[in-house]
Amino acid sequence: MRPLLGKELWEVASGRALWTMLLILCPLLGYSFFQAVSLYDEASKAAAESPVLGSGLSPLDGVLVPTFGGLYLAATLLFPFVAIRTLGHEKESGALALLVQLPYRVPALIVAKMTAIFGAWVAAVLCAASSLVVWLAIAGHLYLPETLDLVGGHLLYGLLVGAIALFSASISDSAATAAIITLAFTLGSWVLDFALAGQPGVLGWISQLSLTQTLRPFEQGLLSAGLLLGMLAAICGFAALAAVWLHPGVRVSTKMLRSAACVAVAAGLIGLSTQLGPSVDVTEDRRNSFPAADQKALAELREPLMIAVHFVPEDPRYVDLRRNVLAKLERVMPHVMVRLVTSGQSMVGSASDDAYGEVEYSYARRSDKSRSTSHREILPLIYALAGRPIPQPIAGEDYPGYPLVANGSPALAWFLGGLPLLIVLAWWRSRCPPHVALHLTKNGGHS
Amino acid sequence: MTASIAPGPVLMQVTGLSKRYGDQRALTDISLTVNAGEVLGLIGPNGAGKTTLMQAIAGTLAADAGQILWRGTPLPLSRRREFLFYLPDGVRPWEDQYVARVTELFAAIYGRSQAFLAQTIHALGLAPVLRQRVVELSKGYARRLLLALALLTPQPLLMMDEPFDGFDLRQTRDIMNVLREVAGAGRALVLAIHQLRDAARVCDRFVLLAEGRVRGVGTLAELQAQTGKAAADLEDVFLALT
Numbered sequence: 001m002r003p004l005l006g007k008e009l010w011e012v013a014s015g016r017a018l019w020t021m022l023l024i025l026c027p028l029l030g031y032s033f034f035q036a037v038s039l040y041d042e043a044s045k046a047a048a049e050s051p052v053l054g055s056g057l058s059p060l061d062g063v064l065v066p067t068f069g070g071l072y073l074a075a076t077l078l079f080p081f082v083a084i085r086t087l088g089h090e091k092e093s094g095a096l097a098l099l100v101q102l103p104y105r106v107p108a109l110i111v112a113k114m115t116a117i118f119g120a121w122v123a124a125v126l127c128a129a130s131s132l133v134v135w136l137a138i139a140g141h142l143y144l145p146e147t148l149d150l151v152g153g154h155l156l157y158g159l160l161v162g163a164i165a166l167f168s169a170s171i172s173d174s175a176a177t178a179a180i181i182t183l184a185f186t187l188g189s190w191v192l193d194f195a196l197a198g199q200p201g202v203l204g205w206i207s208q209l210s211l212t213q214t215l216r217p218f219e220q221g222l223l224s225a226g227l228l229l230g231m232l233a234a235i236c237g238f239a240a241l242a243a244v245w246l247h248p249g250v251r252v253s254t255k256m257l258r259s260a261a262c263v264a265v266a267a268g269l270i271g272l273s274t275q276l277g278p279s280v281d282v283t284e285d286r287r288n289s290f291p292a293a294d295q296k297a298l299a300e301l302r303e304p305l306m307i308a309v310h311f312v313p314e315d316p317r318y319v320d321l322r323r324n325v326l327a328k329l330e331r332v333m334p335h336v337m338v339r340l341v342t343s344g345q346s347m348v349g350s351a352s353d354d355a356y357g358e359v360e361y362s363y364a365r366r367s368d369k370s371r372s373t374s375h376r377e378i379l380p381l382i383y384a385l386a387g388r389p390i391p392q393p394i395a396g397e398d399y400p401g402y403p404l405v406a407n408g409s410p411a412l413a414w415f416l417g418g419l420p421l422l423i424v425l426a427w428w429r430s431r432c433p434p435h436v437a438l439h440l441t442k443n444g445g446h447s
Numbered sequence: 448m449t450a451s452i453a454p455g456p457v458l459m460q461v462t463g464l465s466k467r468y469g470d471q472r473a474l475t476d477i478s479l480t481v482n483a484g485e486v487l488g489l490i491g492p493n494g495a496g497k498t499t500l501m502q503a504i505a506g507t508l509a510a511d512a513g514q515i516l517w518r519g520t521p522l523p524l525s526r527r528r529e530f531l532f533y534l535p536d537g538v539r540p541w542e543d544q545y546v547a548r549v550t551e552l553f554a555a556i557y558g559r560s561q562a563f564l565a566q567t568i569h570a571l572g573l574a575p576v577l578r579q580r581v582v583e584l585s586k587g588y589a590r591r592l593l594l595a596l597a598l599l600t601p602q603p604l605l606m607m608d609e610p611f612d613g614f615d616l617r618q619t620r621d622i623m624n625v626l627r628e629v630a631g632a633g634r635a636l637v638l639a640i641h642q643l644r645d646a647a648r649v650c651d652r653f654v655l656l657a658e659g660r661v662r663g664v665g666t667l668a669e670l671q672a673q674t675g676k677a678a679a680d681l682e683d684v685f686l687a688l689t
Contacts, residue, residue, distance in 0.1 A: 002555075007552050011541065011544070014543040014544060015543065090541075093540055094535055094537065094539070097538065098535075100507060101505065101507070101533065102528070105525075247524075249502075249506040249507050249509050250509060250524065433547075436577045439562075439565050441574050441577060
């Protein structure tokens with residue numbers, strides 16, 4: 001496989017698309033980082049007079065997520081062209097006829113191309129990750145688990161876009177058509193996000209298929225085994241489809257049957273992933289969890305907690321309840337079942353229902369109701385149902401916050417000067433002729 | 448063309464190969480054999496079906512009907528690349544890569560020694576262009592590169608589409624000598640050629656194609672006997688049979 005892998009990596013490196021993407025990424029990242037640090041600096045100055053404000057300053061929200069937003073834009077709009085080139089160029093030049101005759105099975109060819117695509121994306125992520133070095137250099141704080149979670153999420157997102165692009169190139173006759181198909185996926189996700197998110201029923205379920213939704217948990221400091229499995233299943237599914245459609249000598253009917261099988265397996269795995277256990281909170285400020293004492297006490301409640309929610313899904317109060325209470329309960333308690341009583345109804349239709357807005361909690365054959373969406377009212381209710389005392393808060397567990405009065409200008413020098421120069425040098429180096437052994441250039445051997 | 452010699456054993460047999468594009472029949476019931484060590488010429492005008500036939504045999508195009516047999520055993524699509532290699536016409540593969548890198552890639556993939564690689568490069572006169580990109584090559588050098596890639600492969604049967612395209616008379620004769628040496632070493636060659644004079648010089652046997660059908664198969668002598676024109680050259684034979 002080594003010659004094949006080397007060939008694929010050299011093909012990606014020799015194309016203009018990769019280097020152009022990296023150069024465009026520099027000002028995107030630089031501006032995002034500079035803006036984020038500037039806003040963080042202003043908030044930190046205000047926090048100097050109010051410690052309560054300071055405890056809300058988290059580098060993850062304030063600096064890292066906005067900065068990596070530039071990487072998200074690159075993945076969505078630019079990276080497809082880099083990934084498409086790994087196959088589109090060969091199809092257009094006729095080299096595909098040579099490629100499929102090499103002594104490698106088609107899956108091996110696709111694995112090699114996906115490896116090259118991953119390598120190209122790693123180069124982009126490293127550019128973004130250089131912002132972490134700049135942040136540390138200006139005395140910023142980083143918490144490793146949430147940082148790695150964010151970077152890992154972007155790695156997976158880019159790889160998913162790359163797999164979609166490879167599949168698009170596999171089914172298209174030209175790189176232009178492949179680009180349109182890929183952008184339909186990536187930009188179509190924006191439509192799903194804006195137009196369908198929060199809608200009831202099937203529309204709301206469809207909006208969950210948005211590619212952007214896969215990135216949100218990582219930006220919120222959550223690490224989900226289900227999401228990881230789902231993303232990997234989607235990546236492998238698109239790569240498998242690319243393999244099915246790669247060989248020009250296979251009949252279309254055979255390709256359709258194999259595609260159906262791939263889709264079925266991938267859909268099954270994605271369905272399975274939705275059933276996997278809840279996510280892990282890797283944030284330093286534990287924003288996705290209750291206070292430590294409550295976490296410990298709730299983990300000991302072994303019986304099922306049934307929650308009947310009288311909200312429609314698009315109600316902002318339900319969104320608050322979901323984020324502040326229900327999701328955290330599902331992560332900490334072993335058995336939590338949430339049921340939307342008003343599922344399928346609209347907010348207007350449900351408003352006349354007297355029970356609308358109530359949430360009923362049932363534990364150990366006892367139940368109680370509440371209209372609160374705050375854990376400060378709900379947790380004591382649950383402890384009362386379980387016959388447990390309210391735990392005492394643990395001292396010293398409060399998140400201190402990391403205000404930082406800093407100047408983000410050094411980032412501009414790096415992202416607008418140093419990093420682009422490094423990229424240009426690497427590009428130039430990749431275009432230098434290889435060393436040719438003397439015995440190949442001498443006029444020797446018989447013809 | 449060489450003097451008549453006893454053909455080697457049958458390597459590949461094509462039976463009943465057909466391909467259509469909508470209402471147009473590109474290939475109709477094509478049957479032929481390829482013997483070990485021979486140079487078989489697929490002769491025909493533009494549009495006769497030579498390229499389609501080669502693509503269907505190689506498996507880079509799905510045929511509608513027919514079978515490919517290797518030494519009498521059906522050869523499935525997944526195993527074609529073990530026994531035959533098809534060199535298409537008019538491609539410039541990996542054009543952003545340097546010639547040296549492309550040739551070394553094929554040598555590495557097929558486990559060819561550096562000595563064999565050097566021998567192939569010198570045989571095809573590629574030494575002056577090793578440090579050039581494929582996109583920068585002239586038509587003739589691009590063709591030489593493709594031939595080099597084909598010669599680096601080890602399969603016992605090599606199919607080439609218009610191998611002399613882009614060469615002048617002297618270069619064509621040189622390449623013919625190279626191909627005759629390759630055939631002499633035991634590899635079977637199937638060459639799609641539309642210049643009949645070139646075909647007559649290099650091929651041992653001929654398959655005459657016209658409008659997707661086989662019009663004649665055999666050595667020149669056999670084709671002459673078929674037409675009843677003992678002194679006819681290949682051009683006259685072709686015109687008589689098609």
